[in-house]
Every structure is written in C-alpha cells, then in structure tokens.
Amino acid sequence: MKLFHSPASPYVRKVVVLLHELDKTDAVLLETVATTAFASDEGLKAANPLGKLPALQRDDGVTLYDSRVITGYLDAHFGGGMYPQGAGRWENLTLEATGDGIMDASVSMSYEKRLRPENEQSDGWVEAQWGKVSRTLDVLNARWMSHLSGPLSMAHISVGCALSYLDFRHDARNWRDGNDALAAWHKEFDSRASMQATQPPAA
The missing domain is CATH 3.40.30.10 (Glutaredoxin)
Structure with missing residues (x-):
C-alpha cells in the first residue's frame, strides 16, 4: 500500500x-x-x-x-483494536471527531496566513477559527480527561496530533494556559515513540 x-x-x-x-x-x-x-x-x-x-x-x-x-x-x-466496539464506542468516535475538528480550524488558520496574499487575509476569520479551538480545548480539559486517561484508541491519537499541530503552527496562542490537565496529558502522550518518530519539520 x-x-x-x-x-x-x-x-x-x-x-x-x-x-x-x-x-x-x-x-x-x-x-x-x-x-x-x-x-x-x-x-x-x-x-x-x-x-x-x-x-x-x-x-x-x-x-x-x-x-x-x-x-x-x-x-x-x-486487527489493531483502536476503535472499541463496546461500551464507550460513540464517545471514542466523538472524541476522535473533536481532535479532527481542532485540526480543521487550526489548519484553516494556517492556510489564511501562510497561503493567501496579505491584502486578502481576514483577521476576523482567523479569530473565529481560534474561537472554535479555544472552546474545544476548554471542553476537553473540563469534560473529557477521564476518556483521555483510558486505553489507547484513535481518539487519543487524533487529539494528540491536533494539540501537537497547535504547537507546530500556533505556539504563540499558548493553548496550555488554563488547560492544565489537558497539557499534562499531552506532555505524556507526546513522549510516545510513535509521536517522537513523526514530528513535523521545523515550522
């Protein structure tokens, strides 16, 4: 393949x-x-x-x-088992979609600033996308830590890659501020061999 x-x-x-x-x-x-x-x-x-x-x-x-x-x-x-089929299946799928949604908004921000001519860029659009990210981070930190503390699934991988992308392209936003539990989780998750082996090039 x-x-x-x-x-x-x-x-x-x-x-x-x-x-x-x-x-x-x-x-x-x-x-x-x-x-x-x-x-x-x-x-x-x-x-x-x-x-x-x-x-x-x-x-x-x-x-x-x-x-x-x-x-x-x-x-x-x-036969990886990264998509649990029993209890918690729908929560895991929702959590994966949440990580992907953070990617969607933060990649859109990157495109606006990195690809569009400066005179065509919309600061309002960028801030609207960051608003989505910021709200979602707050919810992850407040409501989803028990799920993130569970067995590894694609939900963990999605959220972990999304947060690492924020570090890669939007580090100045300081997403960890006020999200202590999520930040601690990401620090541990980011140390996994799979994450270390797939780090993007310098921004």
Whole structure:
C-alpha cells in the first residue's frame, strides 16, 4: 500500500502514528508530495479528486481518502483494536471527531496566513477559527480527561496530533494556559515513540 504523505499535515500524522502503534510502518510506503490548497499535486489529484491529504492507495488500486476512513480501514485490516466496539464506542468516535475538528480550524488558520496574499487575509476569520479551538480545548480539559486517561484508541491519537499541530503552527496562542490537565496529558502522550518518530519539520 502507498500513503500520499506530507510530514506537516496533522491528518497524515494521525495515520502514520497509527502505523507506528500497530508496528506496521513497513506495510505502507510513504510517498511525500508537495501540495497546497491552491496547487494540488497532480499525482495526488489522480488518486483523490479532492486533491487532499492523506490518501491511501491500496494494493488493489482503490484509493481511500479522509483520515478517519484510512485509519478505520488500517485498524480493521491489521486487527489493531483502536476503535472499541463496546461500551464507550460513540464517545471514542466523538472524541476522535473533536481532535479532527481542532485540526480543521487550526489548519484553516494556517492556510489564511501562510497561503493567501496579505491584502486578502481576514483577521476576523482567523479569530473565529481560534474561537472554535479555544472552546474545544476548554471542553476537553473540563469534560473529557477521564476518556483521555483510558486505553489507547484513535481518539487519543487524533487529539494528540491536533494539540501537537497547535504547537507546530500556533505556539504563540499558548493553548496550555488554563488547560492544565489537558497539557499534562499531552506532555505524556507526546513522549510516545510513535509521536517522537513523526514530528513535523521545523515550522
């Protein structure tokens, strides 16, 4: 299998962290592509008409895309057990979606400042996206710590990669301020070998 890959993408990182946790990194070839929302890589567009990362080309030629589809497939394919089916299933799926939502808002902020011409940038848009992130961090810190303290699942990986992306692109926002429990959890999670092996390049 082949994964269209960019080391700076938090969505791609979710997939690669999962492969590390399952000890299956040798089963998937990483094909690094240089792509942006305004200039998608041609090979990536051929695999995924949306031109978005990540995209997983399976051995039968069928390409899967959207990080949650890919992680769900890989977990099932390798029997990873990262998607609990019993008690807590829906909470875990919601928590994974919460981490992905933080990525959505924070990546949108990055695109606005890094890709759009300065005279076209909207500070109001950026602050609206940060408002989503900030509210979500507060809720994670107040209501979800018991779930984050449970057995490892894709929910943990999603939230961990989302918080690390905030460090990567939005460190000046100081997301840890007022979120002590979440910050302590992330410090421990970020020390995992899978997270250390998938750190993005310097911003």
